[in-house]
Amino acid sequence: MGGLSCRAAKGAAPILLASLLPFATPAFAGTSGINAADTAWMIVATALVLMMTLPGLALFYSGMVRKKNVLATMAQSLATVATVSILWVAFGYSLAFVGDGPWLGTLDRWFLAGMTMDSVNPAAKTIPEALFMLYQMTFAIITVALVAGAVADRMRFSAYLLFSIGWFMFVYVPLAHWVWGGGFLGAAGVLDFAGGLVVHLSAGAGGLVAARVIGRRHGYGTENLSPFDLSLAVMGTGLLWVGWFGFNGGSALGANSRAVMAIAATHLAACAGALTWGAVEWSIQRKPSVLGMISGAVAGLGTITPASGFVAPWHGLLIGVIAGLVCFWACTWLKRRFSYDDSLDVFGVHGVGGMTGILLTGVFATASIGGASGLLEGNSHLMLTQFYGVAVTLGWSAGMTYVLLKVVGLFVPIRVSLQQELEGLDISQHGEALQ
Numbered sequence: 001m002g003g004l005s006c007r008a009a010k011g012a013a014p015i016l017l018a019s020l021l022p023f024a025t026p027a028f029a030g031t032s033g034i035n036a037a038d039t040a041w042m043i044v045a046t047a048l049v050l051m052m053t054l055p056g057l058a059l060f061y062s063g064m065v066r067k068k069n070v071l072a073t074m075a076q077s078l079a080t081v082a083t084v085s086i087l088w089v090a091f092g093y094s095l096a097f098v099g100d101g102p103w104l105g106t107l108d109r110w111f112l113a114g115m116t117m118d119s120v121n122p123a124a125k126t127i128p129e130a131l132f133m134l135y136q137m138t139f140a141i142i143t144v145a146l147v148a149g150a151v152a153d154r155m156r157f158s159a160y161l162l163f164s165i166g167w168f169m170f171v172y173v174p175l176a177h178w179v180w181g182g183g184f185l186g187a188a189g190v191l192d193f194a195g196g197l198v199v200h201l202s203a204g205a206g207g208l209v210a211a212r213v214i215g216r217r218h219g220y221g222t223e224n225l226s227p228f229d230l231s232l233a234v235m236g237t238g239l240l241w242v243g244w245f246g247f248n249g250g251s252a253l254g255a256n257s258r259a260v261m262a263i264a265a266t267h268l269a270a271c272a273g274a275l276t277w278g279a280v281e282w283s284i285q286r287k288p289s290v291l292g293m294i295s296g297a298v299a300g301l302g303t304i305t306p307a308s309g310f311v312a313p314w315h316g317l318l319i320g321v322i323a324g325l326v327c328f329w330a331c332t333w334l335k336r337r338f339s340y341d342d343s344l345d346v347f348g349v350h351g352v353g354g355m356t357g358i359l360l361t362g363v364f365a366t367a368s369i370g371g372a373s374g375l376l377e378g379n380s381h382l383m384l385t386q387f388y389g390v391a392v393t394l395g396w397s398a399g400m401t402y403v404l405l406k407v408v409g410l411f412v413p414i415r416v417s418l419q420q421e422l423e424g425l426d427i428s429q430h431g432e433a434l435q
Contacts, residue, residue: 033120034118034120034127037254038127038255039128041255044246045245045246046135046246047246049138049246050081050138051242051243052244052246055239056239056243057145057236059235059239060294061074061077061344062074063229064291064344065153065227065343066153067228067229067424068424068426069424070229071432072157072429072430073152076148079157079160079161080144080145081141083164084168088137088140089133092137093112093137094110096136096180097180098121099181099182100182101177102178102184102187103174103184104177115129115133117130120132121133123253124254126254135250136176139176139195142199143198143199143203144164146204147203147207147401149343149345150206150343151211151343153217153225155414159409159413159414159415163210163408167401171400174396176198179198185197185388188388190389191306191362191365192358193262193310193370194306195251196302196303196307196355196357196361197389197390199350200357201397202354202393203346204348204351204352204355205347206397206401207347207351208340208342209402209405210401213402213406214415215341217343218418220341233291234290244270245263247266247305248308249263249308251308252309258309262308265315265316266305268314269304269316269317270298270301272317272320273297273299273300273323274293275324276321276324277328278296279324281328292328295327295345296328300323302350302357303320303322303323303327303357303360304319304323304357305357306361307357307360307361309369310366310370312364312366312369318364327348327349327353331348355394358386358390359387359390361374361386362385363375365377365382
């Protein structure tokens with residue numbers, strides 16, 4: 001009996017060791033409906049979405065802050081790419097997309113354990129699992145980076161790092177699982193093709209709470225806080241616009257007609273948003289501003305995001321017009337009415353845009369394109385489902401953001417000192433400055 005026990009123990013040891021090593025045993029059954037065309041397109045889409053953060057968002061945001069904070073704003077985007085990428089590989093991907101529990105996935109893929117060249121995720125059976133993991137990583141990166149725009153010019157870099165880690169863990173990963181990874185929102189029938197809830201509304205709600213908790217910038221409402229270099233922001237907008245084709249078109253997870261329809265709707269929404277915002281400014285101020293037109297374009301892009309794979313291109317045109325109107329209102333009247341300093345209008349553009357897009361998905365969803373009917377096709381129940389998704393996302397993101405900021409504040413000051421804010425975050429946080 002002793003010899004048998006010894007042999008059993010020896011046999012169990014390699015199995016135990018293998019289960020602890022990355023790339024040891026696949027959690028998903030192998031292969032191989034992997035499609036070369038789908039794989040090629042998704043590699044391109046992944047690169048496009050990563051480009052949206054670096055350099056897209058970095059340029060877009062840094063062009064709208066003051067000169068003394070340009071490098072610090074870029075540093076936040078850079079740090080987010082590096083930090084979130086590692087955390088995604090460590091546990092984020094596994095908790096979001098491995099396992100179909102209602103609240104979270106599993107840690108079967110921690111540090112990509114068991115992932116092979118030929119393994120696939122059930123959510124994307126025609127591309128390698130490693131590619132699906134990388135594509136979803138880029139979404140996590142840009143969502144966390146978006147939040148920083150609401151507190152530009154005044155958040156300490158060390159506090160941002162701690163906050164972004166916590167926000168990724170406790171806001172983004174659960175929401176991604178709830179909507180896309182087999183969680184309870186997806187099971188309830190909530191439609192979010194490419195991130196109206198998971199990306200835009202969550203970042204917008206988090207940004208609004210962060211702006212409230214940290215407080216307004218010194219001189220807000222009394223001093224000139226005009227952008228340093230809008231040409232940078234325009235270049236950033238162009239990179240975001242093109243990258244959004246990978247963001248929305250890639251969410252079809254294949255080189256197919258649905259991806260093309262999503263890209264067409266996305267482009268038209270951006271065009272309509274830019275023209276609508278510019279037209280409203282023209283009618284009010286007698287001059288359409290460059291800042292307004294690029295804001296309208298991004299508003300159109302964010303608003304079409306959840307609907308892009310469910311609607312026809314002409315719906316994208318209508319959604320872009322609505323986005324330009326609603327987001328302009330949110331960034332002007334609403335912002336003045338409640339006197340919050342959302343530095344780069346993360347809530348007004350992404351939060352309000354994402355929420356509007358989710359609800360408009362419930363109106364315009366077309367069964368022949370996305371397999372689901374909205375209000376215009378007689379399915380009023382979808383509107384209630386979409387409202388449910390909005391309520392859960394708003395509550396979770398806002399509540400967790402508040403808690404995380406209070407916890408981070410126990411360890412490091414969240415805001416720079418007045419003197420540091422006056423001299424600029426480039427010097428005070430990084431020891432560098434533009435000449």
